[in-house]
Amino acid sequence: MAVVDFIVNNILTQASITIALVAMVGLLLQKKPGGEVASGTFKTMLGFLVLAAGSSIIVSTLSYFGEIFSEGFGTQGIVPSIEAINGQAMNDLGLGNEIALTFLAIFLVNIILARFTRWKYIFLTGQALLWMATMTTIFGFYGGLRGFPLILLGGIIGGVFAVAMPAIAQPFVRKITGSDDIALGHFCTIGYVFTAGVSKLVGNKSQSTEDIKFPKGLAFLQDTYLAVGAIMIPLFMVTAAFAGPEFTSQYSDDLNYIVHAFLQGVQFVVGVYVLLSGVRLLLAEIVPAFRGIALKLVPDAKPALDAPVLFPYAPTAVTLGFISTTVGTVIAMILLPFVGLPVLLPGMLTNFFAGGTAGIFGNAVGGIRGTIISGIAHGIFITVLPALLVPIFNDMEFINTTATDVDTVTAALLYEWIINPLISLFN
Numbered sequence: 001m002a003v004v005d006f007i008v009n010n011i012l013t014q015a016s017i018t019i020a021l022v023a024m025v026g027l028l029l030q031k032k033p034g035g036e037v038a039s040g041t042f043k044t045m046l047g048f049l050v051l052a053a054g055s056s057i058i059v060s061t062l063s064y065f066g067e068i069f070s071e072g073f074g075t076q077g078i079v080p081s082i083e084a085i086n087g088q089a090m091n092d093l094g095l096g097n098e099i100a101l102t103f104l105a106i107f108l109v110n111i112i113l114a115r116f117t118r119w120k121y122i123f124l125t126g127q128a129l130l131w132m133a134t135m136t137t138i139f140g141f142y143g144g145l146r147g148f149p150l151i152l153l154g155g156i157i158g159g160v161f162a163v164a165m166p167a168i169a170q171p172f173v174r175k176i177t178g179s180d181d182i183a184l185g186h187f188c189t190i191g192y193v194f195t196a197g198v199s200k201l202v203g204n205k206s207q208s209t210e211d212i213k214f215p216k217g218l219a220f221l222q223d224t225y226l227a228v229g230a231i232m233i234p235l236f237m238v239t240a241a242f243a244g245p246e247f248t249s250q251y252s253d254d255l256n257y258i259v260h261a262f263l264q265g266v267q268f269v270v271g272v273y274v275l276l277s278g279v280r281l282l283l284a285e286i287v288p289a290f291r292g293i294a295l296k297l298v299p300d301a302k303p304a305l306d307a308p309v310l311f312p313y314a315p316t317a318v319t320l321g322f323i324s325t326t327v328g329t330v331i332a333m334i335l336l337p338f339v340g341l342p343v344l345l346p347g348m349l350t351n352f353f354a355g356g357t358a359g360i361f362g363n364a365v366g367g368i369r370g371t372i373i374s375g376i377a378h379g380i381f382i383t384v385l386p387a388l389l390v391p392i393f394n395d396m397e398f399i400n401t402t403a404t405d406v407d408t409v410t411a412a413l414l415y416e417w418i419i420n421p422l423i424s425l426f427n
Helices: 002-012 015-029 034-072 082-091 096-116 126-142 147-177 189-202 216-222 224-243 245-252 257-296 307-313 315-339 348-395 406-426
Strands: 121-123 302-305
Touching: 002 015, 002 096, 015 034, 015 257, 034 224, 034 245, 034 257, 034 307, 034 348, 082 096, 082 126, 096 121, 096 126, 096 147, 121 147, 126 147, 126 406, 147 189, 147 302, 147 307, 147 348, 147 406, 189 348, 189 406, 224 245, 224 257, 224 315, 245 257, 257 302, 257 307, 307 315, 307 348, 315 348, 348 406
Parallel strands: 121 302
Antiparallel strands: none
């Protein structure tokens, strides 16, 4: 068990190592020379770590933005946190071993399904698999399962999600990227498909976000990073002004709080630049390396990668998706008490990564209009669904918390509404 814990906690949950090992296996299966194997393996890890560095910068700036947003606009409520749920499950319930083994079971079921079904996708976003393992383990445990049945059922449910979600998203990913080389491995896919459906109903796909024509004086906004900065920097500064100097001074130290907000907005753009650079480096290495696995182990397999791999294909849609999703989450926050659900605060990290990806999906089928309208609908959707879990978690003594990624939320609701009642029926 100690060996399994070491592998899960120190290798498989470290996505950069996992993806590098996958690249190495692919290159070895193609019988590449040692130098090419070493180079491809290292560059794959490097690309992912550059991507992760960009994500860390974005996370840091958005954490600050989330704090001043709550203060500036007086919002109070529950902050969704799968990390807190995972910590409580391992520490208070002692489910650490079960979560680790379920994680491995999900990965193995994924490979088996990819080998013997038409769903040829290998899910490589390790952290997302960990959250799925956490959710299936907790809900299976409270359904009365223990030991091997708990791990096996969680592995099957999670493994099906790991191949089904990329399969469902692939027609859209193919349209976005113009190829079939990669897939999307992000457990917010139900939200993306929902967004695409709304965008198709209300949009106009002939007017892409990437074809926006700016007046001559604003032509500089056709540069991705300048366009992101033109929107995000004023947003940071205005929000800081609403929060006021007394609150924001805890972040800015001796620096003027508006200047500090300006620099945080610039840091956000830096994060986007670093992230997209990492994506380009990662894709340049992982796709050729993955062909070895596709040819030898799982014929025609596709790597299902984290959401930022799609960002370079429609960067303007990412920004519009983030903003419109945030608008949707604020609307939902206001409306939830009127339908008897707890108030969930907008999660800026989810709004950026999931909202930005939703924007790409919305643009692919509905253009500018579809991106904006469906993004608002997406924000409402990804707020209402986790809100349904809050009373369920409260009954489990996970007080005032819920999960974020809507696919893991869906898996939890599947347990609560269907699987656990069936288990209790047989018991």
